[in-house]
Amino acid sequence: MKKHIFNAGPSLLADEVYESAIKAIQDFDGSGISILSISHRTPAFDAVMNEADALFRELLQIPDNYKIFYIGGGASTFFYEVAANFLGTKAAYVNTGVWSKKAIKEAKRYGEVEVIASSEDKNFNYIPKFEAPKGVDYLHITSNNTIYGTEYHYDIDAEVPVIADMSSNILSRPIDVSKYAMIYGGAQKNLAPAGVSFAIIREDMLDKIVRDLPTMVSFKTHVDNNSMFNTPPVFPIYVLKESLKWLKSIGGVEEIYRRNVEKAELLYDEIDRNPLFKGTVEKDSRSLMNICFVMAEGYEELAPAFMEYTKEHGIVGIKGHRLVGGFRASCYNALKKESVEVLVKCMQDFAAKYAK
């Protein structure tokens, strides 16, 4: 039976990307060597890095005064590294859930952290409104919240540098990169297998590093060495490049955004229409990537049966995070509309059987 993978991450890649990954393991670029065994200090891998760079820039229209770099480790590594590099006196954070909280926790080691807005009062089911602060080293946001299913639908205007963790919605929608001083994230949702994280950083930020840091912690090291101060995660970066190539081939961010909206609308419409289910997130904060819903009042006891029913139809990974409960369908870039249709059909058939 065909599987429909709604995992929250690591997540699906496009079919073409799996194929490229396999070909490169068999023989990278006609070299007779596997991508798993090539030296990163070779023109062929330089070409991979350069192609990834060019594609990233083209797809997100990244201005020339930004640099892209990669690190091993994940966004959790960036949580403390961002503060280690840039938090001299005080930084502002918006608290939109678990990942924001982790970033805030790590930042507090390095200076004062002001939480300027939070949606904790309603179990993080909305993106709070806030005035961008002044006089802080930076403002930090989490652009999409995988656990709670909320997402910023706009870029942030601020005088201070805006730093965004975009782990879970990078390249899923158009953004105005020029409004951010730094965008970072783990790549294992929309771009790559687990094992590589990316950063897009405005060059002037490299002159604003506030303390002397271990070589691997300073962002300057990675920019100055084109992410090759030490051996980078070669294979995950190769797959990332292949994902970027795939994204360009289908029409870029504009097209994937159209598809993501289409998939999300399909599912949210069913959630809103179907008497057995209800969404957990305020409508204007709903994530295109992680769609959270629970059984409606009076139907709570049907949750395990619905889970079982979806499994029988090949659906994988829709159990909600324990902090929200219910269901979470993660609809990252590579998820096909067909998978959402199967889920919606399950919801409809289930309602036909059980609606009171």
Next chain:
Amino acid sequence: MKKHIFNAGPSLLADEVYESAIKAIQDFDGSGISILSISHRTPAFDAVMNEADALFRELLQIPDNYKIFYIGGGASTFFYEVAANFLGTKAAYVNTGVWSKKAIKEAKRYGEVEVIASSEDKNFNYIPKFEAPKGVDYLHITSNNTIYGTEYHYDIDAEVPVIADMSSNILSRPIDVSKYAMIYGGAQKNLAPAGVSFAIIREDMLDKIVRDLPTMVSFKTHVDNNSMFNTPPVFPIYVLKESLKWLKSIGGVEEIYRRNVEKAELLYDEIDRNPLFKGTVEKDSRSLMNICFVMAEGYEELAPAFMEYTKEHGIVGIKGHRLVGGFRASCYNALKKESVEVLVKCMQDFAAKYAK
């Protein structure tokens, strides 16, 4: 033409390991999901982690009071993390080349570093003798030096905790793990593609962490969370597990050591016998993993021709590091004896043509 890959790292994996990697990308463990897209929070990935743990323990006879963990990033990350975790007042380092120096440089941020022995006087072409120090937080060594081709042929006896960077010779020879407080390394030489590093740590060291650290920097985080505080590098860890499985299948560390000695002797014997070449390392410090040699006096100008000649025979990656010059044949676990034989034959044929 068949390629013979002598890359210094990332390096060759066993044929069976490439095959397993490809199979797992197509369908991990019969799940219908690619290893690149599985959730790390699943019983199937727990099983991978547990199998890797059991194999590592069996192959190196790791005592029960040691824990194994993995991080994204490489040994360069461990250079500062080791000191951040354990350097309270003073640590002793042995300087055997570039990687030792980098470890020393990062350690100096955290406390006093005493370099108790160095082979810098002879361009690092030997492993210096030293008395293990007392009264320091730890003693740090680099067990194999990829650039200079030197290797410790013995474990270190010391009263203080011994911490060893074994990036480039882990599992290539029997070691007595109980003599070390911590062994760490990048896994991209003998175990895995680039993107994962390992550590084997004696449990009592976790109570000796000298400062409050960012969550991702504290070794306790990774031990307490079984390397899954955040998303681990799933695919590199899977491949690492497959390499361990392969190593066990051929007879374990004892058998690979026999093979590694056999390969190294083949090549060192030719270097010593052949009038056109000479080794760069003192005989009792010669590495089994990285075999360095240069053109003998009077034959220096033949270096480019020899390089070209080996290329014509499918040999890849034997250019010496710029700090040593000449040639470096890296003979990691997965390199076949046949490849060394091809190289030796090249040396012999070349000498037959050019020996004066």
